[in-house]
Amino acid sequence: MNRNLTQNSHIKTKQLKINVAVLGLGKMGNTHVKAAKASPFIDKIIGYEPTAELALERGREMKIETVSNLDLILNDQSIKLFYIAAVNEAHAELAVSALNAGKAVMCEKPMGITMEEAKRIVEAQKTNDSFLQIGFELRYSKLYMKVKEWIDAGLIGKPLNSYCQYYTYASHKKDTWRAKSKGTLIGEKLSHYLDLPRWWFGREVTQTYSMSAPNFIHYFNHPDNHQISYKFADGAVSSLNFVMGIAITDFQEKLAEDGHLLTYFIYGDKGAIATDLFRKTIKRWSFSEDEKQLKSKVAEEITFDITNEWVHNVHDQNMRIAELVAKNQKPDHSALDAFETMKLCFAAEISTRENRVVKLNEI
Ligand SMILES: NC(=O)c1ccc[n+]([C@@H]2O[C@H](COP(=O)([O-])OP(=O)(O)OC[C@H]3O[C@@H](n4cnc5c(N)ncnc54)[C@H](O)[C@@H]3O)[C@@H](O)[C@H]2O)c1
Structure with missing residues (x-):
């Protein structure tokens, strides 16, 4: 009986674990990777940087798998959550693509660098009825x-x-x-x-x-x-x-x-x-x-x-x-x-x- 209970709760915890991507592997990206590594709810972390060389370098430093092709993580159904820690200018494009690809998104502030960008992000969240939280930490x-x-x-x-x-x-x-x-x-x-x-x-x-x-x-x-x-x-x-x-x-x-x-x-x-x-x-x-x-x-x-x-x-x-x-x-x-x-x-x-x-x- 006790053994079954333990097994069931083990299965439950396992089911709760998700894979995540961290986009932008600079200073804040590193903080996000560290938090993801500490989370009992996260299984696998994949990093993204748009240039191949930097993606490799950061991957080595942070000891995570990294990619430089955005489509790879957008199309990967096993990745549920995107943490966006890229430069401010990239937030809107990345957040909208992620929300439209069905991902839950945590995006660093600012929520876009213009009102139009912020509106695009909020519209994509509404259209997809997605999880979106901005990093007002x-x-x-x-x-x-x-x-x-x-x-x-x-x-x-x-x-x-x-x-x-x-x-x-x-x-x-x-x-x-x-x-x-x-x-x-x-x-x-x-x-x-x-x-x-x-x-x-x-x-x-x-x-x-x-x-x-x-x-x-x-x-x-x-x-x-x-x-x-x-x-x-x-x-x-x-x-x-x-x-x-x-x-x-x-x-x-x-x-x-x-x-x-x-x-x-x-x-x-x-x-x-x-x-x-x-x-x-x-x-x-x-x-x-x-x-x-x-x-x-x-x-x-x-x-x-x-x-x-x-x-x-x-x-x-x-x-x-x-x-x-x-x-x-x-x-x-x-x-x-x-x-x-x-x-x-x-x-x-x-x-x-x-x-x-x-x-x-x-x-
Ligand atoms: N307390 C806070 O809330 C807080 C503190 C610091 C930074 N931030 C936010 O975090 C973000 C990153 O800041 P940082 O200090 O790490 O800057 P950083 O310069 O150290 O890192 C930014 C990273 O984004 C990468 N990048 C550039 N274009 C990209 C793109 N199109 N897609 C993905 N990655 C791209 C860069 O190569 C770089 O590695 C910013 O949006 C900033 O506002 C928030």
């Missing part, structure tokens, strides 16, 4: 999940105003696809930081106004700084101030001293939350009222180490996606939700170019 970070947990528990009341400051160094080097990208840093980088308040507040964004100063970094094809304000359907507001181009340091421990900043302040009508990545704290205040005025007290403060789990949790996101696809379940975060974040990104790009408020329903 900050939704799996312990730091930002804590904010979500506090807001959902009603601990700051109704969130009304948030402000993100993100000051970082010129990590995007000369003559790389990032410096030369046709897309902007709004899609490439800030999509994460515009996505978070959308997720926390759980409300629709209706309009945005965005400005950029002249560049600090002359070799970028696009602005290296952005001030983006946006408004939610219920009147709540949010803004993000981003600068890439300040002090350079090689050591994460020194970032806080070197003028780097990645903070959020989120104010509700019953409390507030502040996250400070480089100072490694998250803090919550609760508000009360006496006969004279409103009062505030610190209700909770947590310190953490800068680990992937607390900050950039691609690993757990990808493990989770493998499990969802293997079990034939829906994504944790829908493609349409990601599309709404991308709409905000593209609206902010238009606003910067045309120097006007852009309503999201006009694009």
